[in-house]
Amino acid sequence: MAETQTTTTSAVVQPEKTEPEAPAVIPVDVDKIYTKEELSIHNKDGDLWIAIDGTVYDLTKFSEEHPGGKKILLGVSGTDASKKYRKYHGDNILQRYAKDYKIGTINIEAQESKGLFSRFRKKK
Numbered sequence: 283m284a285e286t287q288t289t290t291t292s293a294v295v296q297p298e299k300t301e302p303e304a305p306a307v308i309p310v311d312v313d314k315i316y317t318k319e320e321l322s323i324h325n326k327d328g329d330l331w332i333a334i335d336g337t338v339y340d341l342t343k344f345s346e347e348h349p350g351g352k353k354i355l356l357g358v359s360g361t362d363a364s365k366k367y368r369k370y371h372g373d374n375i376l377q378r379y380a381k382d383y384k385i386g387t388i389n390i391e392a393q394e395s396k397g398l399f400s401r402f403r404k405k406k
């Protein structure tokens with residue numbers, strides 16, 4: 283009588299992960315403060331930032347899936363798009379997406395206060 287060998291697939295042991303997994307993306311410092319000039323460099327397909335109400339967003343990846351299309355984002359890339367943004371969206375949209383695409387804030391105050399405080403500076 284010939285014996286049949288049976289193999290049990292349930293006995294397959296998965297190798298244990300011993301090393302901690304490397305993060306999929308390099309953590310972004312969302313508290314970073316950018317200047318208008320820095321923002322303006324990121325103005326193309328493949329490197330697309332915009333600012334909305336003082337927050338800077340890296341929309342490079344999102345531009346591929348933006349329901350309003352990539353072209354319109356490219357048109358305002360590297361700039362403050364607050365006005366145009368408000369034209370097409372409600373507030374709830376940013377609340378949903380901000381955490382994924384925020385990379386920092388824009389240093390508007392410094393530019394504004396330069397003029398404001400200069401009035402109080404003593405002339406030597």
Ligand code: HEM
Nearest residue numbers: 332339348349350354355358363366367370371375376379
């Ligand atoms: C962080 C930035 C942005 C996010 C997260 C975002 C997200 C979205 C989302 C989720 C929609 C679909 C809206 C819906 O289903 O009701 C949409 C539509 C649209 N977005 Fe944006 N958007 C951004 C920036 C912009 C900017 C800067 C512009 C214009 C310069 C723009 C123009 C549009 C247009 C034209 C539509 C289509 C509106 C329509 O079909 O009625 N978006 N966007």
